[in-house]
Amino acid sequence: MSAAVPTLLVxxxxxxxxxxxxxxxxxxxxxxxxxARVERMAEALVKNGAIPAVVVTxxxxxxxxxxxxxxxxxxxxxxxxxxxxGKELAPGRFTVASAPGLLAxxxxxxxVVGHEPCLSAFVERACSTSLPRxxxxxxxxxxxxxxxxxxxxWVLDPMDHGG
Numbered sequence: 184m185s186a187a188v189p190t191l192l193v194x195x196x197x198x199x200x201x202x203x204x205x206x207x208x209x210x211x212x213x214x215x216x217x218x219a220r221v222e223r224m225a226e227a228l229v230k231n232g233a234i235p236a237v238v239v240t241x242x243x244x245x246x247x248x249x250x251x252x253x254x255x256x257x258x259x260x261x262x263x264x265x266x267x268x269g270k271e272l273a274p275g276r277f278t279v280a281s282a283p284g285l286l287a288x289x290x291x292x293x294x295v296v297g298h299e300p301c302l303s304a305f306v307e308r309a310c311s312t313s314l315p316r317x318x319x320x321x322x323x324x325x326x327x328x329x330x331x332x333x334x335x336x337w338v339l340d341p342m343d344h345g346g
Contacts, residue, residue, distance in 0.1 A: 187327030187336045189233050191286065192294035194253070195302055195318040197221035199245035209243045213252075217320065220341055221249050224321045225256035227344045231337075233325055236291030237265045241272035241298060249321070250296045264294075272297040279308045279331045286330070294323075309333040 198217035203210035213221065228234075234257060240250035250266060257264055267289075271281045277297050282305070286293055303317040306324055310333050318324065325336040 187334060189292060189325035189327055189336045190329065191282075191326040191333070192228075192233060192235055192292065193302055193306060193318070193324045193326065194224075194249065194294055194296045195299060195320055195322050196241070196243075196246040196249040196296060197224075197252075197321040199320075203244070212244050213248050217245075218248070218252060220321045220346070221252045222256060223344050224323055224339060224341060225253045227339050228253075228323055229256065229260050229262075231339065233292065234262045235264050235294035237267060237289045238294045238296060239267045239269040239272060239285060239289070240296040241274070242268050242270060243273065243298070246272065246296045246298065253294070253296070269295070274298045275301055277301050277305055279305060282309075282330055306335070310335045314338065 197213045197220050199211040199213050238250045238253055240246045254266055271277055271285055272295055299318055307313045309330055312335055319341055321341045323339040326333040327336040328334050
C-alpha cells in the first residue's frame, strides 16, 4: 500500500440483522453491534484525516443507515459532507465502468457505501489487487489516482479498531 492521497473511499455497510420486519432483504437494518462498529470506523476515518465532501450510498436500508452514522460522526467533528442515494450502488451494480459517472457529479473526495461482493470486485478491478478477506462489514478502503488505474492507498480494517 502507498501513502498516496485518496481520491475515492469505498465503505461496506455495517453488520445487519438477518431478517427485516417486512421480510424484505432491502429493509434489513444494522444490529446494535453493527451501529457501534460503523461509529468506530467513522471515528477512525476522522482520525485518519480523509474527510469526504459527499457520501453516496446504496438505497438499501443497511447501507443508508451506515451512511447516516458516518455523516453524524463527521458532523460531530465539524465536517459538513452531503448525502446522496445512488441507485448505481445497489447490490451488483457498482463497477469500474459505472463509477466515473458517479464521481464526475461530485468534486472532492467521495465515499461510496455499498455491498459485497461488488465492492471487493470493484477494488480488485480498479487497483489490480485483491483484499485478503474481501471487504469486511464496515471496512473502509481508500483508492488513489484516477479510475480505472487506481492504486490502493490504505485500508481501515474493523479488526484493527475494536472488531
